[in-house]
Amino acid sequence: MDVGRSLPAAYGSLARGVPVSAVGTLFALSLAGGITLGPKEGRSIVFGRNRPEVHVCLGEDDPRVSRQHGTLSHREGAWWISNTGKLPIRLPGSRLLFGDEEPVPLTEGYTPLFVRGSHNREHLLEAYVTGSTGVKPPPRHEEITQPPRTWLLQADERVALIVLGQRYLLHELRPQPLSWRQAAAQLALLHPEAGWTPKRVEHVVVAVRNRLSRGGVSGLTREEVGEPVGNTLNDNLLKELLLSTTLVPPDLVLLDDLAPAD
Structure with a gap:
């Protein structure tokens, strides 16, 4: 030895x-x-x-x-x-x-x-x-806290993702994203004039996934995760949005007038 x-x-x-x-x-x-x-x-x-x-x-x-x-x-x-x-x-x-x-x-x-x-x-x-410096990082007690990198979301993207990821924001034990159909039904109740359909929800969420993937977030494309995909891509997306504080639990106020998803 x-x-x-x-x-x-x-x-x-x-x-x-x-x-x-x-x-x-x-x-x-x-x-x-x-x-x-x-x-x-x-x-x-x-x-x-x-x-x-x-x-x-x-x-x-x-x-x-x-x-x-x-x-x-x-x-x-x-x-x-x-x-x-x-x-x-x-x-x-x-x-x-x-x-x-x-x-x-x-x-x-x-x-x-x-x-x-x-x-x-x-x-x-x-x-x-030990890295290239071989030095223990010094204390940085007085430095301004560096904020996390949050992602810019358009208004329709934010509302769609809050609805899609409400179980994550509620801290459920093993959360899963809502289906496109469930999310569209709730969005239609929130904004009946906006024409939300399952296809539109999917289009909006996929656009956000692609943008974050280009920004360096891993696990947001089929090529990365492989088949079967299931909910993996949306699960990874929602976890990134929470970890970066792009979405936070107080966002759930949006859903105050809605019944829980089935």
């Missing part, structure tokens, strides 16, 4: 940054402690439940976590995560990495990795790869 510098369990979250280190240095940390290791071709860090035989112990009291659940390996100038366990590892963006899949490269900076164990416990492995 490669020898690195150990990190105590009380080290603190890597999300707060790491000390000045050589470019490409990897920090890996769980509740049980961790390790830091400089970049070198072929080096690897093993994590899993079996404390005596891994560099980073993860979920040592949870038999759903594999004894050796994964590795962080350095090759071709980058650190890669591999899954050697029985359960998937959840990466940022809700991507799942399974045991029979190719390794995934870690980006510079902070990456949280999760393994769901017994009774829905979430075991966190924090990883941090």
